[in-house]
Amino acid sequence: MAIALVDGIFVGTIYGLFAVGIVLVHNGSRVINFAQAELGTLAIYLTWTFTDGRETPRLAAAILAILIVGALGLVFERAVVNPLREAPRITVAVATVGFSLFLIAIELLFWGPSPRSMQSPFEGGVNVLGYIASPLDWISVGALVLLSFGLGAFLKRTDFGLGVLASAQDPTAARLVGVRFADVSAFTWVLAGVLGAVAALLVQARNPAFGVGFMTDRFFVPALAAALVGGLSSLRGAFVGGIVVGVIDLTSQQLFATSGIPGIQVLTMFVLILVVLLIRPQGLLGTREAT
Amino acid sequence: MTGRPRRLASVTALLVLVPVLVTRLDVVGEAWWLAIGFAATYAAMALSLNLLMGYAGQISLGHGGLLAAGAYTAGLLASRASLPFAVALIGAGLCAGLVAFVVGLPALRLRGLYLAITTIGFVVAMEQSILQMPAISGGSAGIALPRPSIGSIGFAANGDWVAVLFVFLVVLWVLDQNVLASRFGRAFHGIREDEEVAASFGVDVRSFKLLAFVLSGVAAGIAGALHGHLVGFVGNETFGLQFSLSLLAWVIIGGLGSRAGVVTAAALFGFFPEILDRVFKIEFLSNFQFVIGAALLVATVVLNPNGFAGALRHRREELEMDKAKGRLGEADEDEVPALPEFPRTAGAIEAFAPGDVVLEVSGVTVQFGGLVAVSGASLRVPAGQIVGLIGPNGAGKTTLFNAIGGYVRPRGGQVQLLGRDISELPSHDRALLGLGRTFQRGGLANNLSMIENLGLAQHVQSDYSILEALARTPNVRRQERLVDEHSRQVVQALGLEPLAELPVKHLSGGQRRIVEMACALVTSPPLLMLDEPSAGMAPAAVESLADALRDLRDTHGQTVLLIEHHVPLVMDVCDLVYVMDRGVVIAEGDPDEIMVNEHVLDAYLGATEAARVAVPT
Numbered sequence: 085m086a087i088a089l090v091d092g093i094f095v096g097t098i099y100g101l102f103a104v105g106i107v108l109v110h111n112g113s114r115v116i117n118f119a120q121a122e123l124g125t126l127a128i129y130l131t132w133t134f135t136d137g138r139e140t141p142r143l144a145a146a147i148l149a150i151l152i153v154g155a156l157g158l159v160f161e162r163a164v165v166n167p168l169r170e171a172p173r174i175t176v177a178v179a180t181v182g183f184s185l186f187l188i189a190i191e192l193l194f195w196g197p198s199p200r201s202m203q204s205p206f207e208g209g210v211n212v213l214g215y216i217a218s219p220l221d222w223i224s225v226g227a228l229v230l231l232s233f234g235l236g237a238f239l240k241r242t243d244f245g246l247g248v249l250a251s252a253q254d255p256t257a258a259r260l261v262g263v264r265f266a267d268v269s270a271f272t273w274v275l276a277g278v279l280g281a282v283a284a285l286l287v288q289a290r291n292p293a294f295g296v297g298f299m300t301d302r303f304f305v306p307a308l309a310a311a312l313v314g315g316l317s318s319l320r321g322a323f324v325g326g327i328v329v330g331v332i333d334l335t336s337q338q339l340f341a342t343s344g345i346p347g348i349q350v351l352t353m354f355v356l357i358l359v360v361l362l363i364r365p366q367g368l369l370g371t372r373e374a375t
Numbered sequence: 376m377t378g379r380p381r382r383l384a385s386v387t388a389l390l391v392l393v394p395v396l397v398t399r400l401d402v403v404g405e406a407w408w409l410a411i412g413f414a415a416t417y418a419a420m421a422l423s424l425n426l427l428m429g430y431a432g433q434i435s436l437g438h439g440g441l442l443a444a445g446a447y448t449a450g451l452l453a454s455r456a457s458l459p460f461a462v463a464l465i466g467a468g469l470c471a472g473l474v475a476f477v478v479g480l481p482a483l484r485l486r487g488l489y490l491a492i493t494t495i496g497f498v499v500a501m502e503q504s505i506l507q508m509p510a511i512s513g514g515s516a517g518i519a520l521p522r523p524s525i526g527s528i529g530f531a532a533n534g535d536w537v538a539v540l541f542v543f544l545v546v547l548w549v550l551d552q553n554v555l556a557s558r559f560g561r562a563f564h565g566i567r568e569d570e571e572v573a574a575s576f577g578v579d580v581r582s583f584k585l586l587a588f589v590l591s592g593v594a595a596g597i598a599g600a601l602h603g604h605l606v607g608f609v610g611n612e613t614f615g616l617q618f619s620l621s622l623l624a625w626v627i628i629g630g631l632g633s634r635a636g637v638v639t640a641a642a643l644f645g646f647f648p649e650i651l652d653r654v655f656k657i658e659f660l661s662n663f664q665f666v667i668g669a670a671l672l673v674a675t676v677v678l679n680p681n682g683f684a685g686a687l688r689h690r691r692e693e694l695e696m697d698k699a700k701g702r703l704g705e706a707d708e709d710e711v712p713a714l715p716e717f718p719r720t721a722g723a724i725e726a727f728a729p730g731d732v733v734l735e736v737s738g739v740t741v742q743f744g745g746l747v748a749v750s751g752a753s754l755r756v757p758a759g760q761i762v763g764l765i766g767p768n769g770a771g772k773t774t775l776f777n778a779i780g781g782y783v784r785p786r787g788g789q790v791q792l793l794g795r796d797i798s799e800l801p802s803h804d805r806a807l808l809g810l811g812r813t814f815q816r817g818g819l820a821n822n823l824s825m826i827e828n829l830g831l832a833q834h835v836q837s838d839y840s841i842l843e844a845l846a847r848t849p850n851v852r853r854q855e856r857l858v859d860e861h862s863r864q865v866v867q868a869l870g871l872e873p874l875a876e877l878p879v880k881h882l883s884g885g886q887r888r889i890v891e892m893a894c895a896l897v898t899s900p901p902l903l904m905l906d907e908p909s910a911g912m913a914p915a916a917v918e919s920l921a922d923a924l925r926d927l928r929d930t931h932g933q934t935v936l937l938i939e940h941h942v943p944l945v946m947d948v949c950d951l952v953y954v955m956d957r958g959v960v961i962a963e964g965d966p967d968e969i970m971v972n973e974h975v976l977d978a979y980l981g982a983t984e985a986a987r988v989a990v991p992t
Binding site: 183300301305344353361 | 434484485491493497499500502503504505508615620621623627663668673676
């Protein structure tokens with residue numbers, strides 16, 4: 085059980101990173117980015133391509149992949165999200181579904197349907213209550229803490245950051261006081277790409293095999309659950325939500341291991357999402373807004 | 376047989392004979408028929424999703440879960456229970472319908488993005504957990520769905536099975552048509568456009584939403600099972616998340632809400648990859664179709680969210696609009712015609728005795744969080760009178776209206792309509808009892824035509840069941856003919872015939888107000904509640920509005936409760952006026968009393984004392 089708990093916390097940091105991306109885009113564009121996880125899969129494929137049979141250092145390849153995926157987020161924002169800023173939000177959400185399908189199609193086209201694998205660049209790790217935490221685990225903890233708190237502070241302390249937060253509350257008012265929606269939106273989408281890439285590269289090291297649509301299939305629903313548990317608008321909420329969901333995920337697998345129900349953690353996530361949306365839509369940390 | 380049935384029969388015969396005969400001739404390879412089979416089953420799936428998303432406006436990113444429910448049920452019933460194909464297929468439809476009912480339950484509280492999230496969770500749970508349970512499928516191996524045989528007739532040849540698929544597709548198409556042309560179709564459209572407006576016409580939004588899920592689920596279950604029999608197998612990933620998203624893409628590209636559009640798009644996306652892959656063996660190109668599909672989806676959303684069919688429709692509407700404008704002339708827009716009287720709804724009270732009270736509101740309080748929007752408001756609306764409700768912005772007039780109509784839940788107080796306590800009833804039941812209303816923001820389904828809006832407004836007057844509607848029984852036809860006749864009479868009385876078939880969003884603000892009032896009146900409700908009817912009207916039109924309201928009262932004995940900002944209009948037509956300020960009813964009386972009431976002057980002009988002091992003499 086202790087192992088599951090620690091493992092859950094580490095997996096939770098990955099969910100948290102995705103959730104931060106989902107929350108940022110939701111703040112900036114008031115939309116759920118259904119391509120959030122798939123941006124990560126592309127980063128894995130890119131890193132694999134840059135390193136496979138070449139001398140490129142893994143870190144350089146990873147950074148290059150992260151930058152490319154971040155740029156892709158920017159391109160999507162400029163080409164689709166920004167032109168649709170007056171459109172109903174569900175329209176934009178469908179566009180992100182299209183983005184996700186597009187990424188999957190690109191993966192299929194260039195790398196084919198068979199799964200691939202890439203070894204972790206690190207070996208060994210530190211024993212935490214029986215769980216061997218690899219350096220990547222620590223990186224993901226560090227990245228999540230840095231991003232959710234550092235970014236949170238940046239958003240609260242700078243004018244631009246306040247603009248990002250304000251546009252989530254009231255886009256018209258934010259525009260009236262001089263915050264450029266376009267800048268805010270672009271910023272959040274670049275970060276969404278970067279976060280998706282970072283999270284995916286970190287998680288890929290945990291399970292070497294990956295395939296087309298891999299991150300969406302495996303990580304999108306828990307990431308959504310994490311964002312929802314966190315209240316969908318706060319970065320710190322996403323951090324806590326990620327950890328909570330990670331722990332629920334791993335402990336439910338442990339608890340129901342003997343039940344013989346396959347994919348029990350997916351069922352748990354589905355139920356968790358329903359419970360949060362129907363009973364506590366403001367999330368664990370949020371306060372109910374007056375309507 | 377004449378007309379439509381005859382055409383239908385010949386099309387069906389052709390769709391059956393061609394594949395069966397061509398297969399006998401053996402000129403087209405089996406792979407071709409398989410690809411055509413894909414086109415047919417994908418088209419059926421698109422019809423199912425279109426009913427839910429295109430008609431009822433409920434987004435589903437997890438429709439594959441319903442397809443899978445149907446396919447697995449059909450397979451299990453056939454293999455384990457050894458049931459005949461037809462029974463297993465019915466089982467597939469029922470099971471998927473039941474699952475859809477459960478999936479639809481969150482939609483009663485969630486909309487849009489949140490509904491999208493729950494449906495995506497549903498399909499992932501199906502794909503990665505439920506469908507892999509040993510009790511269902513023996514692990515992740517999936518289920519075999521051999522082609523059925525009826526007596527000595529087998530369907531092993533793909534062409535023969537395609538003939539069966541075509542028959543099902545025609546049946547689904549006709550059923551879809553029948554539902555759309557019934558009160559159910561109009562109610563679905565109403566829910567898609569605006570749930571409150573639909574409720575104001577008496578549509579039970581919650582039940583109809585669930586009904587849309589169930590109908591869509593049954594169709595999905597059958598389509599999924601038919602597809603399973605086509606390829607002979609269904610696995611947990613066959614109708615997983617990626618398939619669900621692709622299906623969504625096809626119906627959006629084809630044009631949500633357009634039967635022909637979604638069927639064409641889905642059929643093309645079913646046919647071409649198969650042909651490229653199996654006949655021409657060009658794997659690269661068949662993979663490329665995903666890129667094309669995804670890019671087309673994004674392009675559709677950015678350039679024309681209504682899809683290909685929507686773009687065509689829009690072009691046609693613009694042309695018709697120009698023509699209609701030409702026929703109407705310019706002057707008509709500024710005039711409110713006398714609103715005609717319509718036959719009273721069965722059960723509604725025919726005539727009132729003098730002194731009867733139609734609406735009695737006592738001590739209604741509405742609170743939003745910490746804000747008290749309406750505080751202990753009481754008013755009574757006597758029969759055959761026009762009662763005005765005025766007050767500054769934010770006084771709580773519309774909130775009080777919403778409390779009377781059942782759109783917000785008051786913390787306290789009572790609302791009585793015709794002596795009956797309706798405080799606990801949902802808004803659609805209040806509409807049923809005879810509470811007609813218009814909305815300040817506009818209470819029409821904007822993408823529907825005037826005829827369709829008037830049909831929706833007569834929702835409570837038809838009473839046939841969904842099964843009757845699917846079969847389009849003579850009873851349905853008769854009732855529909857009545858609804859249509861009424862609608863056309865109204866349009867004629869309003870003098871707006873040239874615009875009858877165009878979406879009302881193309882109408883001028885004033886015209887929309889008139890149509891909205893006509894919709895609220897079409898069932899002759901004992902009480903008509905108008906929320907700022909003069910908003911958006913030209914000044915000249917406001918005068919004729921006053922005439923129309925007076926005519927309604929004097930000629931037809933219509934009782935009206937009226938919120939207006941245009942104070943001269945209120946003073947002109949009202950028999951009794953209530954004034955609200957900051958959530959409280961501060962005055963009541965006839966217009967002359969109200970004009971000189973000190974509290975009212977206070978509310979409108981600020982503190983009178985302060986005003987006197989501030990004005991230098």
